[in-house]
Amino acid sequence: MLKRLILIVSCLFSFLIQAQSFFGAQHDNYAGIYSVINNPANIVDSRFRTDVNITSGSFFAGSDYYSVKLGDVFSNGDFEEYARKSPTNNNNFYTNIDLLGPSFQMNINDNNAIAFFSRVRGIGHISEIDGLFLEKIENDVNQDFSVTNQNFSIASNSWFEIGLSYARILFNNEKHFIKGGISVKYIGGLYSGYIKARNLSIDYNYTGLEITNTTTTSGEIETGNVSSLENFDDPTENYGNGLGTDIGFTYEFRTSNTNSSSSKAMNKYLLKLGLSITDIGSIKFKEGQKVVYEANASYTDAEYAINDDFDTYYTRISETKSFTVSLPTALHLNADYNLSEKIYINLNTDLNLNKATQPNSNYIKNTLSLAARYESKWISIYLPFTMVENSRLLSGFGFRAGPLTLGSGSLFNGLFGYTNAIDVHFGLKVPIFQNN
Numbered sequence: 001m002l003k004r005l006i007l008i009v010s011c012l013f014s015f016l017i018q019a020q021s022f023f024g025a026q027h028d029n030y031a032g033i034y035s036v037i038n039n040p041a042n043i044v045d046s047r048f049r050t051d052v053n054i055t056s057g058s059f060f061a062g063s064d065y066y067s068v069k070l071g072d073v074f075s076n077g078d079f080e081e082y083a084r085k086s087p088t089n090n091n092n093f094y095t096n097i098d099l100l101g102p103s104f105q106m107n108i109n110d111n112n113a114i115a116f117f118s119r120v121r122g123i124g125h126i127s128e129i130d131g132l133f134l135e136k137i138e139n140d141v142n143q144d145f146s147v148t149n150q151n152f153s154i155a156s157n158s159w160f161e162i163g164l165s166y167a168r169i170l171f172n173n174e175k176h177f178i179k180g181g182i183s184v185k186y187i188g189g190l191y192s193g194y195i196k197a198r199n200l201s202i203d204y205n206y207t208g209l210e211i212t213n214t215t216t217t218s219g220e221i222e223t224g225n226v227s228s229l230e231n232f233d234d235p236t237e238n239y240g241n242g243l244g245t246d247i248g249f250t251y252e253f254r255t256s257n258t259n260s261s262s263s264k265a266m267n268k269y270l271l272k273l274g275l276s277i278t279d280i281g282s283i284k285f286k287e288g289q290k291v292v293y294e295a296n297a298s299y300t301d302a303e304y305a306i307n308d309d310f311d312t313y314y315t316r317i318s319e320t321k322s323f324t325v326s327l328p329t330a331l332h333l334n335a336d337y338n339l340s341e342k343i344y345i346n347l348n349t350d351l352n353l354n355k356a357t358q359p360n361s362n363y364i365k366n367t368l369s370l371a372a373r374y375e376s377k378w379i380s381i382y383l384p385f386t387m388v389e390n391s392r393l394l395s396g397f398g399f400r401a402g403p404l405t406l407g408s409g410s411l412f413n414g415l416f417g418y419t420n421a422i423d424v425h426f427g428l429k430v431p432i433f434q435n436n
Contacts, residue, residue, distance in 0.1 A: 025398055025405055025425055027336055027346045028373065028380045029267050032431060033105045034405070036115050036165050037098070038332050038350075039248035039276040040181030043105045044113040044167035047265060047377075052430040053103040053117075056405070058096075062365065062421035064390040065091040065131045070414025070422070084418055087131030092390045094365055097122040097158075100427070105165070110264075115165035115183075122158035122191075123328060123363070127356050129154075142208075148201040150219070155194035155360045157325055159283055161185045161244065170249075174259060177252040177269070182245065189240025189283040192325050194360035196222040200295060210301040221293045222359050223310065224323050225285065240285035244327050248276025258338060264434040265377070267338065274334035277353070279327035290323040291316055328362045329353040344373040346382075352389075365389040369409075377433060378402050384409050391421040403429050 025031060026038050032051030035042035065085060072082040103117035129152035133145065167181030200219035207213055252269035259268040293314035331351040338344055347370055354363040371384035380400040386409050387393055398407020405427035413419035 025382065025400070025407055025427070027334060027348060027371070028375055028382065028400060030375065030377070030380060030400060030431070033103050033115060033117065033429065034100070034427060036103075036105065036117060036181075036183065037100070037119075038278065039250065039274050039334070040115070040165040040183040040246050041167050041179045041248040041250045041274070041276070043115045043165060043181060044107070044111070044169060044179050045177075045264075046105065046107070046113065047267075047434055048105065048431055049434055050104060050106045050432040052432075053100055054403075054428045054430065056100040056425075056427035056429070058098045058423070058425035060096040060421065060423040061094070062388060062391045063091070063093040064088070064420060065093065065134070067418040067420040068414070068422070069418055070411075085131070085135055086420075087135040089130050089132055090128050091126075091131030091134070092128065093124075093126040094390070095122070095124045096364070111169045113167050115163075115167075117161070117163045117165070117183075117185075119161040119163070120158070120190075121161065122156070124156040125153075125356075125361075125363075127153045127361070142206060144204060144206050146201070146203040150197045150200040150202070151357070152200075153194065153196045153357060153359060153361065155362070156191065157189075157283075157360070157362050158191040159240075160188045160190060162188075163244075163246075165246075175254055177254055178249065180247075180249045182247045185244045185246075185281075187240075187242040187244050187281065187283050187327070189242070189285055189325070192224060192240065192283070192285055192288065192323075192360065193226045194222075194224040195226060196359035198222070210305065213301040214298060215301075215304070216298040217295045217313075219295050220317070221295045221310065221314065222290070223293070224290045224360050225288045240283040240288070240325070242281055242283040242324075242327075244279055244281030246276065246278040246280070248274065248278075248332070250274045263436050265436050269336075270338050272334075272336040272338075274332070274336075276332045277329065278332065279329045281327045283325045283327070284322060285325065286322045288323045289319065289321060291319045293317065323360070325360055325362050326354055328364045330364050342374055342376055344375055346371045346373060365391075382407070386410075388421055392419070394419070394421055394423075396423075398425070403431060405429075 033053045066083045068083050099120045101118035105115035107113045133147040163183050163185030165183040169179045171178040198220040203216045205214045251273045253271040254268050258270045295314045297313040334348045336346045350367045352363045366389040369386040373382040382398050385395050394410040396409040396411040408424045
């Protein structure tokens with residue numbers, strides 16, 4: 001059981017460490033269809049007549065337990081050998097994948113716009129686990145160990161979205177400009193599995209023989225769609241569905257200097273403020289199984305090797321044949337200041353609105369980002385500096401060149417030292433600009 005717990009931790013982090021978020025890119029005025037993800041209001045009064053996504057994605061992996069060098073990640077070395085560890089009594093691991101499929105936005109007229117988008121998303125996390133305990137048992141369990149009062153959670157969820165967005169200009173008196181938007185999306189659950197410990201204590205007595213090495217546990221374990229640690233990465237086949245909503249507003253302060261042109265191809269604000277709430281909704285897995293166990297048991301390594309099911313050792317307290325997973329509801333606040341014709345400073349925060357310690361909690365990491373940006377019709381360059389919860393300050397680089405977008409919010413951390421978060425984003429689309 002102890003070795004399997006370590007394997008889940010390392011796999012969850014290392015599996016996605018080569019695939020990683022849209023730091024800096026979404027707030028470009030030429031982000032187009034990408035910007036609907038964080039604020040659906042952005043599709044109206046856009047610099048595009050139409051913007052068609054071909055393929056795009058963002059990927060993020062982070063942990064306050066592991067840190068790595070970027071060069072080591074792309075080597076063939078052993079992850080456990082090149083990764084540095086920072087164990088505490090409350091470590092966290094987090095991964096986030098977001099793939100944008102066939103999608104487009106288009107103007108209906110000067111005041112209204114619509115968008116269609118398709119996405120595949122996945123979020124995995126391990127929260128509040130004792131890293132000191134993990135470090136002790138990581139190499140080989142050849143001595144006595146114990147850990148008490150553990151309340152960690154392990155969860156992995158993936159789903160697809162099919163969404164429609166509508167946005168319109170709500171107010172415009174030349175100086176003050178307000179627009180609002182909403183997205184409604186069908187959610188198809190692809191995968192969900194979780195384990196939640198409650199006051200779990202584990203005591204391991206090592207004797208050197210599998211038939212006498214003994215694990216003694218006490219406390220409670222709640223599981224969703226998982227019958228053992230062995231099938232955590234291959235749970236019972238089960239699909240869910242649900243509905244989700246995003247809503248957002250954007251305010252622009254325009255001056256006589258910034259609003260001197262009537263061209264739809266020109267930005268007209270000195271200061272732009274955005275507010276949105278995304279992922280309001282949930283996924284119901286009707287054929288899933290949620291079980292709460294009383295985990296008071298004792299078993300040998302030999303017994304566990306033969307049968308590792310929770311039902312073999314633990315007593316079911318309660319069970320249901322379905323469970324619900326909340327979408328990763330988040331609040332987004334954004335300020336974009338126009339320093340000069342093509343230079344912008346952007347301040348953005350993304351705040352989790354779900355409780356991270358709930359069973360099967362689905363959530364984003366809190367972030368605060370400051371980015372300098374050069375922006376023109378065909379080229380944008382941005383330098384984001386980002387604080388991510390449970391990570392150090394990240395610094396990166398990204399660019400847009402016509403239809404291509406590529407960047408990483410943690411590039412410089414990984415190139416010049418150890419980093420405990422790695423991300424990358426990319427995009428390829430067909431932009432059709434507004435006429436001058």
